């Protein structure tokens with residue numbers, strides 16, 4: 001299991017966005033703004049769906065990586081930290097009772 005996390009990628013995206021490096025895809029996307037970044041996110045989502053429906057495992061992994069990267073770019077451009085999304089997801093575990101069920105003794 002890799003140690004690499006979404007939080008690591010969020011940091012890289014933030015650093016590359018601020019780098020001004022002409023070779024950086026991240027810096028280019030940030031310069032082009034939210035409309036272009038959101039469009040790319042939509043395209044990667046569609047490509048991920050196609051890979052899943054085709055049952056192409058290799059493409060599904062690759063397109064999922066593109067999707068998550070572009071999603072973090074859109075979050076960054078929108079000023080939404082990843083931690084806000086994780087907090088929202090965490091709050092939903094309580095809503096469904098999964099967290100309580102997991103800690104309850106069996107039997």
Ligand SMILES: N=c1c2ncn([C@@H]3O[C@H](COP(=O)(O)OP(=O)(O)OP(=O)(O)O)[C@@H](O)[C@H]3O)c2ncn1[C@@H]1O[C@H](COP(=O)(O)O)[C@@H](O)[C@H]1O
Pocket residue numbers: 012013016023024025026027065066069
């Ligand atoms: N994870 C990614 C990542 N996934 C996809 N991409 C880029 O996303 C782009 C999408 O490719 P497409 O073919 O869909 O787009 P395109 O045809 O080139 O562009 P358009 O014609 O649609 O405008 C490609 O240029 C990919 O290289 C990524 N670019 C960067 N990262 C991460 O960001 C880091 C910093 O990258 P740079 O900002 O490029 O230094 C990298 O080390 C990676 O960790």
